[in-house]
Amino acid sequence: MTIGVVTFPGSLDDSDAMRAVRIATGDAVSLWHGDADLKGVDAIVLPGGFSYGDYLRCGAIARFAPIMEPLIDAARGGMPVLGICNGFQILCETHLLPGALVRNDHRKFVCRDQKLRIENTSTPWTSAYQPGQEIVIPLKNGEGGYVADESTLDRLEAQGQVVARYLDGNPNGSYRDIAGVANERGNVVGLMPHPEHAVEALTGPTTDGLGFFTSVLNSLVTA
Amino acid sequence: MTIDTIEHAAKTPDQPQPWGELGLKADEYERIRELLGRRPTSAELAMYSVMWSEHCSYKSSKVHLRTFGELAQETSTGKLLAGIGENAGVVDIGQGYAVTFKVESHNHPSYVEPYQGAATGVGGIVRDILAMGARPIGVMDSLRFGPLEAADTQRVLPGVVAGVGGYGNCLGLPNIGGEVVFDPSYAGNPLVNALCVGVMRHEDLHLAHASGAGNKVILYGARTGGDGIGGVSVLASETFESEGPAKRPSVQVGDPFMEKLLIECTLELFAEGLVVGIQDLGGAGLSCATSELASAGDGGMHVVLDRVPLRDATLAPEEILMSESQERMMAVVEPAMVERFMRICEKWDVQADIVGEVNESGRLTIEWRGETVVDVPPRTVAHEGPVYQRPFARPAWQDTLQAAGPSTLARPSTGAELRSTLLRLIGSANLCSRAWITDQYDRYVLGNTVLAQPEDAGVLRVDPETGLGVALSTDANGRYAKLDPYLGAQLALAEAYRNVAVTGARPLAVTNCLNFGSPEDPAVMWQFAEAVRGLADGCRTLGTPVTGGNVSLYNQTGDTAILPTPVVGVLGVIDDVAGRVPSGFNTPGHIIYLLGDTDDEFGGSEWAHVVHGHLGGQPPAVRLDAERDLAELFYHAARDGLIAAAHDVSDGGLAQALSEAVLRHGVGARVWVPPELDPFVFLFSESTARAIVAVPHPEEVRFTGMCAARGVPHERIGVVDDADALDVQGQFTIGLDELRAAHEGTLPAAFGAD
Numbered sequence: 001m002t003i004g005v006v007t008f009p010g011s012l013d014d015s016d017a018m019r020a021v022r023i024a025t026g027d028a029v030s031l032w033h034g035d036a037d038l039k040g041v042d043a044i045v046l047p048g049g050f051s052y053g054d055y056l057r058c059g060a061i062a063r064f065a066p067i068m069e070p071l072i073d074a075a076r077g078g079m080p081v082l083g084i085c086n087g088f089q090i091l092c093e094t095h096l097l098p099g100a101l102v103r104n105d106h107r108k109f110v111c112r113d114q115k116l117r118i119e120n121t122s123t124p125w126t127s128a129y130q131p132g133q134e135i136v137i138p139l140k141n142g143e144g145g146y147v148a149d150e151s152t153l154d155r156l157e158a159q160g161q162v163v164a165r166y167l168d169g170n171p172n173g174s175y176r177d178i179a180g181v182a183n184e185r186g187n188v189v190g191l192m193p194h195p196e197h198a199v200e201a202l203t204g205p206t207t208d209g210l211g212f213f214t215s216v217l218n219s220l221v222t223a
Numbered sequence: 224m225t226i227d228t229i230e231h232a233a234k235t236p237d238q239p240q241p242w243g244e245l246g247l248k249a250d251e252y253e254r255i256r257e258l259l260g261r262r263p264t265s266a267e268l269a270m271y272s273v274m275w276s277e278h279c280s281y282k283s284s285k286v287h288l289r290t291f292g293e294l295a296q297e298t299s300t301g302k303l304l305a306g307i308g309e310n311a312g313v314v315d316i317g318q319g320y321a322v323t324f325k326v327e328s329h330n331h332p333s334y335v336e337p338y339q340g341a342a343t344g345v346g347g348i349v350r351d352i353l354a355m356g357a358r359p360i361g362v363m364d365s366l367r368f369g370p371l372e373a374a375d376t377q378r379v380l381p382g383v384v385a386g387v388g389g390y391g392n393c394l395g396l397p398n399i400g401g402e403v404v405f406d407p408s409y410a411g412n413p414l415v416n417a418l419c420v421g422v423m424r425h426e427d428l429h430l431a432h433a434s435g436a437g438n439k440v441i442l443y444g445a446r447t448g449g450d451g452i453g454g455v456s457v458l459a460s461e462t463f464e465s466e467g468p469a470k471r472p473s474v475q476v477g478d479p480f481m482e483k484l485l486i487e488c489t490l491e492l493f494a495e496g497l498v499v500g501i502q503d504l505g506g507a508g509l510s511c512a513t514s515e516l517a518s519a520g521d522g523g524m525h526v527v528l529d530r531v532p533l534r535d536a537t538l539a540p541e542e543i544l545m546s547e548s549q550e551r552m553m554a555v556v557e558p559a560m561v562e563r564f565m566r567i568c569e570k571w572d573v574q575a576d577i578v579g580e581v582n583e584s585g586r587l588t589i590e591w592r593g594e595t596v597v598d599v600p601p602r603t604v605a606h607e608g609p610v611y612q613r614p615f616a617r618p619a620w621q622d623t624l625q626a627a628g629p630s631t632l633a634r635p636s637t638g639a640e641l642r643s644t645l646l647r648l649i650g651s652a653n654l655c656s657r658a659w660i661t662d663q664y665d666r667y668v669l670g671n672t673v674l675a676q677p678e679d680a681g682v683l684r685v686d687p688e689t690g691l692g693v694a695l696s697t698d699a700n701g702r703y704a705k706l707d708p709y710l711g712a713q714l715a716l717a718e719a720y721r722n723v724a725v726t727g728a729r730p731l732a733v734t735n736c737l738n739f740g741s742p743e744d745p746a747v748m749w750q751f752a753e754a755v756r757g758l759a760d761g762c763r764t765l766g767t768p769v770t771g772g773n774v775s776l777y778n779q780t781g782d783t784a785i786l787p788t789p790v791v792g793v794l795g796v797i798d799d800v801a802g803r804v805p806s807g808f809n810t811p812g813h814i815i816y817l818l819g820d821t822d823d824e825f826g827g828s829e830w831a832h833v834v835h836g837h838l839g840g841q842p843p844a845v846r847l848d849a850e851r852d853l854a855e856l857f858y859h860a861a862r863d864g865l866i867a868a869a870h871d872v873s874d875g876g877l878a879q880a881l882s883e884a885v886l887r888h889g890v891g892a893r894v895w896v897p898p899e900l901d902p903f904v905f906l907f908s909e910s911t912a913r914a915i916v917a918v919p920h921p922e923e924v925r926f927t928g929m930c931a932a933r934g935v936p937h938e939r940i941g942v943v944d945d946a947d948a949l950d951v952q953g954q955f956t957i958g959l960d961e962l963r964a965a966h967e968g969t970l971p972a973a974f975g976a977d
Contacts, residue, residue: 008573009480009483009484009571010393010480010483010484012394012395012483012668012669013668013670015670016667016668016669016670019670034570037343048465048668049395050392050393050479050480050483052480053393053395053479053480054480055480086629106975107366108385108387109385109389109392109575109663109664109665110662110663111392111661111662111663111664111666111667112662138667140665140667140668142392176909194667196670197551197667197670200670202673202684202800202801203667203670203671203672203684204667207324
């Protein structure tokens with residue numbers, strides 16, 4: 001099973017996402033923003049970072065990269081896509097995911113080990129977790145406040161599209177403590193915290209993040 | 224506009240020139256005329272003035288810094304691959320890997336414009352490391368501010384912290400440690416020292432050379448703009464009080480995204496073998512890069528200034544030469560490789576232009592609009608600047624200061640008094656939790672951070688296969704250095720060395736950033752000379768060469784200099800990062816040992832500072848032999864898995880170390896005072912060469928045996944428990960919640976909670 005990781009100019013956590021895929025025993029393939037070529041991968045991770053410096057709205061330029069065209073088509077066709085942090089912002093900019101991410105309410109960058117509850121384990125990215133499972137993974141963002149209008153939030157809650165929620169304190173002002181959401185079909189997931197930084201006991205606060213990567217590899221095997 | 228060409232200069236010898244405003248002294252200007260055999264053109268004057276400034280030429284410090292070059296240029300893992308004189312020294316860490324690391328100051332710009340000053344400080348040191356051929360893998364920052372409660376600290380600190388974070392986070396380098404210190408002497412002159420560490424394979428080392436006639440000189444990265452013009456010579460040579468035009472625009476503006484592209488692009492250029500020589504553009508911009516590259520090569524260089532891509536088309540040639548626009552690099556490339564070079568730059572959206580060519584003229588010539596505006600021997604610009612033997616003298620007040628020791632200060636004696644002293648100290652500005660600051664820095668990016676703040680040292684994995692890694696710490700204590708600059712520098716070295724050692728790493732090499740007041744003040748110059756001598760002697764004893772460093776002078780407000788602040792960075796190697804020792808207690812039942820001897824030492828201590836506002840006497844004794852024994856012990860004990868946690872004992876003494884160790888993972892400890900020690904001395908003395916360790920019970924006999932064999936004093940002082948409290952038996956108990964509130968509440972209260 002191969003999982004592609006897209007590198008945009010300014011991507012930072014791309015090598016970490018590839019490492020996480022390999023630790024989960026998948027094959028990691030590097031995808032380049034400027035090539036409209038998915039190289040036949042089975043799933044895609046949009047990694048964290050500051051694509052194009054994010055001097056405009058985060059992710060607003062990356063969504064126009066050549067790679068995004070086939071990626072959006074594949075996502076609409078059901079390919080599992082995970083956007084982490086900046087990747088989440090890009091997925092919102094493409095409207096593959098509802099809502100938007102805005103500057104943290106305290107207006108500072110925050111890096112900390114964050115407790116989350118996995119709210120939906122039916123997506124290809126979260127099936128390895130138990131419903132309601134609590135995990136701790138790093139969170140690091142300056143613009144991680146998830147916002148959407150009330151009716152969208154109600155719909156997300158009703159349809160189980162809230163994938164993960166912050167526990168023990170909301171780190172960035174996200175509405176309803178939302179840390180991650182999925183599209184209606186569940187194959188596209190955006191997550192503000194960083195599971196790829198919690199895959200080794202040596203370098204992460206836990207290995208709780210590995211489940212995102214083993215989930216998708218399992219779902220691809222069983223699909 | 225008439226261009227001041229070399230012909231024009233030769234014909235108009237008496238034309239007045241603004242050498243004084245550019246920071247040159249009369250004799251320096253005369254020397255330039257002598258070197259050139261005519262008056263300099265205005266472009267040449269710009270180059271000389273900026274390159275001969277204190278910041279670029281080290282003219283006041285050079286005679287002292289030579290001592291570092293006399294140290295043996297090798298570590299326990301081999302000879303240095305590059306030493307002082309290159310952009311940054313390069314240390315062999317084994318397995319074919321080499322590491323380069325360096326600290327640099329950006330003090331004055333950070334006072335004027337805290338965010339951009341700090342951000343570009345990070346950017347500059349990262350490019351220094353990149354120019355050695357290394358991939359930057361981490362940063363640290365050593366910060367000093369005025370009093371926590373001072374109004375201006377509210378302006379400077381949040382800006383500096385946001386700048387360090389904003390640049391480093393966007394660049395994708397983990398921030399793994401550093402220091403934050405508050406003292407009134409830094410109120411008008413904060414210190415922002417940034418460290419970067421990079422790694423490479425031995426064969427990838429790149430040095431700044433421009434050799435091979437016919438090779439092309441390529442400028443790549445950001446366009447050149449008007450920012451930072453005169454930044455180096457104006458900002459680094461004067462203090463802030465002088466009347467004059469607003470200096471705000473002199474501070475450069477950083478673009479970390481461009482720097483990220485520059486890193487990836489440059490590393491790809493290195494990997495493809497396309498670079499003969501390389502130099503980053505930092506202070507003094509093109510003046511520095513062209514003259515340094517040309518004088519490090521074997522011939523000359525011709526540069527066509529019109530080919531430099533500009534952000535502002537109205538810039539004059541002098542301004543282009545002096546601009547400190549960030550995120551630029553200069554490479555020397557063989558003609559056959561130019562096309563591939565350009566293709567890689569294009570891939571990364573990095574602008575690249577051929578601006579010149581290496582030749583055999585032995586001179587650096589620069590042309591503008593078809594006319595020659597610079598024609599100089601490059602070494603006279605880059606390396607043959609003035610060297611001053613500034614007068615220095617031990618100030619008369621030094622004796623008075625040392626005589627006013629802390630022995631007369633009232634000490635806490637009862638358990639209740641000791642308890643309240645501990646709570647007061649751990650919440651004080653210099654000892655409280657730094658989380659409000661460090662939580663604004665990404666410590667996880669790149670996925671190789673094994674230890675980061677608040678651990679004693681940052682530890683990064685270098686090779687995922689073998690587990691080879693490096694450990695780094697920076698330290699300084701300005702109060703100790705004020706009491707005795709020779710010992711103060713050694714104490715900074717000792718602490719950084721110890722911080723690296725307690726993780727299980729083997730300390731190898733030293734970098735430094737020497738922050739002092741005006742070299743024109745003999746008392747300050749004496750402090751500087753003493754600190755350099757102390758550091759060099761200390762490094763000789765510990766067998767750790769100084770691989771490079773930075774000097775920042777004129778750090779003062781009016782006639783009042785900052786505390787002498789020699790910041791020392793120590794690099795260590797750890798064979799397998801899986802064996803690293805963390806600082807926090809983690810398992811109830813582990814036995815706590817205090818290693819090293821505790822004496823009654825309170826001169827310059829945090830206790831004297833916080834409780835009595837007192838600074839006087841002697842700093843704690845330096846015990847370098849004991850430090851080395853302790854480091855050897857940690858290396859072996861960590862390798863054999865005998866210790867579960869280890870934490871350095873320094874500022875604030877044992878009370879601080881124990882508090883941090885229990886709070887790290889929220890486990891308690893029960894501690895008893897050894898019968899021979901006074902409880903106050905036991906808890907708060909700042910005697911050096913000490914650490915606490917947590918030893919699993921089954922390893923206790925082997926551990927104490929190892930201590931005895933190596934002659935390391937060790938005293939069983941307690942046990943880790945699950946009682947949620949720090950209990951000093953017979954004296955007091957403090958619940959972890961109360962301890963945590965006291966330790967963690969200070970900075971959020973000062974700067975706003977999340």
